[in-house]
Amino acid sequence: MHGFSSQITFARTFTKKRATKEIMRFEEAPYKELVSTVGQLPPETGGLLFGSRDDYVVKRFHYDTSGSRSGASYDPDPDVLNPIIQRIWEEEGLALIGWAHSHPRGVRRLSGDYGNGVGDLGYLRAIFNALPNLEKFLVPILYSTNNGKLEIMPYVAYRDNVKDYREAKLKIKHAPQKPAFAKKALDAKIDKSVNPQLIANTKIFAVGCGGANNIYENVFRLGLGHLSVMDFDTVDDSNLVTQGWYADQIGKPKVEALADTFSRLVPFKHDLKRRLTCLNEDFLALDDQTLIEQAGDADLLMFMTDNFWAQARGNRLALKLQKPAIFAMMYERAQCCEVSFIIPGVTPSCHRCAVSNRYKAYLEEGYENDVGSEGSLIFQTHLLNSIIGELALAILHRDLPEYEHGAWFDKNKGRNFLQTRLNPKYDDPYFTKIFGNEPRAVCFDSIWQNIEPECPPKYKSCPDCSGSGDLTKAVIDSTMVKLPQA
Template sequence: MEPKTNNYQMLMNAETHNAIRDHIGQNRAERGGMLGRDSDGVIRHFEADHKGRCNAAAYDPDIDYLNGVIKGWKTKGIEFCGFVHSHPPGLVHPSGHDRWYAGEILSCFKRLEYLVIPIVQTIPDTGRFEIFPYIAMPEKEDRKQCNILKTSLTVLEGLKKSGYFPTDNTLRRQDWIQKDVPLVQSQYPEHSSTESKKAGSQTTWRYYGNFEHSIWKSSPLNPNQLPAVKLSFPAVIHATMSQSFRQQAAAMVLAQRYTERQRSGVDLESLDQTRLILIGAGGGSSLIRNSARMGFGEFVICDHDQVSDSNIATQQAEPDAIGLPKVEALANDLVRLNPAASVLAIAEGIETIDDQKFSLLINEPLRFRHFAGINGCTKTILLVLTDNFEAQARGHRLGLQFGLPTICAQEYREGRGAEVTFTVPGVTPACHRCITASRYSAYLKEGYRNNVTSAGAPIFAAEMLNAVLGHILLAVAHHGTSHPRWGSMIDRLGSRNLIRVRMDPDFDQFFGDTFNKRLVGAKNSDCFFMLDSLFLPQTPDFGQTPSRPVCPDCGGTGDLRYSIGTFDDTTIMRQDNTDYECERRVRTAQHPKYALTAYESARRTA
């Protein structure tokens, strides 16, 4: 997000301004130093950090040395007030690392009203020297939490000439980044034997990313796992200097350039720290690719299928990918579209992954983030993008068992319409099974089997469904943040977690009276309705009528957090039962902090 503007002014004398230009502005990013101000608030002191750890996309100060300088300043009445450092070309805002680091400093220097953190664009990188002034303002209750604010810079005296500096060394296309980022990311070695490829062995799991050495080699997700090494903080710093980290740092810079125009529309830091676990890599492939374009940072993709000839016209597959596992074809694309992403491609169906392995998919790190701990992932979202009923049902149960926000979708016959269901524990009262109870009944009691394929469906139908899914994904990913557009979207939608998408004006003739009865009065001879979506309110199945018995999966409590940890084994489908056995199982779960819901009260009085 674009930092807010404030009324604070950064005052600096010309000598300090020119010293910053000479030490930082004349060298390629990143490089930095420390700032001090006198009692009148003017920044007159700059300490160049000659021993700080610098690479193409990161600057870590030499803390021991600079602490000594601060002590010397204090005896002279000079107040430490901040750091100044350079960013690669085009990146003129403080990064997530910068904000985190500012919070750490502000928590130690409790007398500082705010921290000065200007960003420099350098002459070798951009052809000009320019300072972009920012401050970090701490929150009152927790100084580690701070807001990045724009300010203004005033240089009080005459200064050396600044602006455009032609130089033979100016980088026009950032070739240094392209050189450091591998076109095809690291993955564990090929396995040639049929035995090593058997389902469930984890040897069909392939990793794509720049952390082969620092993360993947010792990960429990890696079939060739080396003994895990617990990293201490000094070891973490050492790891940042490895070739693996240098590649990732350069990749992050390139990814930030790709997403620069998205910065004002989404919270790029939140998306980068979100892991998407995807069941199905067929019709939803363009959604997955576009998620990488938007800046989502971690992907786990499960699909046993291979790219076939017919997928070229229905799933945006490329002809040169025919015969490849769909997950591998996607993974190669994702790391090109978002060079900072990490992808775990699992060429298996979800039925081969037990709950223990699925827990690893949620919790094990895929990337090393020196400013966010070992695991840079802060949120996990499960997407079920398959029309296979058993796989959908398993995905629903996994979402409930592990308390994950879950998004499911499927396209209707001939692409005339589609549906999306989503659950967010603590917000949406009905689970996926409550919403699609009639479908469960048809499969489990009536022996129904789905014979709907992509035959006759234009690819544009899948693209429209994916566009709807993308908007829901952004809303779920931003839920709980302060983003002005997306942060409150899920709360506004509330219980309306069934979406029907109409791509044919005769939708209701094929799939039931959905749109027409809700648009009565809106239609007239001048209007024609198509290509629209309805968000329909849903209630949980809590036994309110004989035709709506208690939901075997969520128990109809109205609070999906009650369902966390209530499944002995999610690979087993719970059957309908009217003796409320499932309710007993849910009620025995230890969730004392959750209050009695309105749905439970209604059931008690029924």
């Protein structure tokens, strides 16, 4: 356990205020932020200190850019700061516990009360009047390095007598040092199954950040080079149970919550911005050129959404860009799930060929999906995610037979649509046809269906890939799915 250690020796020779046994404690991060702003700028700047009023440890510092200042005075603007104080309390549970500011060198004491909350003591009285339960307030004064050596006078003011503020002893709580991350050790653990260098050079473009957040987290753990993920939804209460988010992420855009989760992965925290692009946008609302710019350099596209129109556009985008792609969906009450995938130059059929009856229902019969997530638990979500993750690795290693995830499709090029039964109650004639009444086939079994390219005379030509059997020959103008003409 890391305790507090003294950081600076404070001279008390020139102050008439009697020192007490009070200790002013800062966590390391807000202390560094205070020193790097107020402690370096010219005199008369400041900011707010936040923490718990139970222990008065400073856990957050907010530098004030809105107050009026001159070389001899600094006055905070309550109209600007009050909403910030409220937001930090609501979002982080941290209360206002202090105010730090700098003085010109030689002015070691708090300025007086000049009325209307003006002057240091006037501002303190206004704060105590506004916060009747506040018994004390931290008011450290700094001499900045702008014109000499950094000095801090850690004063504490009290409700019962604002003028009788006391000088405390400042201590900084150092953050524990994190162990160094040994990437070579990680690579040694996984290099029989996957190629670490290949993963590090891989870029993925993904649409949908609900239940799929666990897939992205796990490929990131393997050392994924870059992930661009698009979703315009926010985390709600039910997502904690069905998708694996956390309580402190409720209300956040899902892509921001994903970035928050990724920041906890110590090995990658230092370069998170370089390796993760979060797009809080509607995939269906963007024009083709924007999507091509965002997904054009990806090695794999992933459409992790149960929205038919998004998956349909994703199929056309993948064909236009000639990129491998994965599409996934959970069925009603999570009794079964499906995954389809395309690899131009390998799989002969596209996603539309695999689910052409679904296209017909939506485009010709006016079908609207009313299946929700009721009955779907995190266990089924993670099982589906594991299947998708394994397929993603197999697609990336398709030309590397020396790895466990390599050469999966050499003998199964046409089997690019799989269904996995997640519940013994799932009643589907196709599973009965394949497994019959075999008592050992209960659930968690998968069927890899051979999908024929749709072309005459057996089918109408697929409007997306033409059904030629060679996806590299697909010609796509717009990625938007066209409704059939009357």
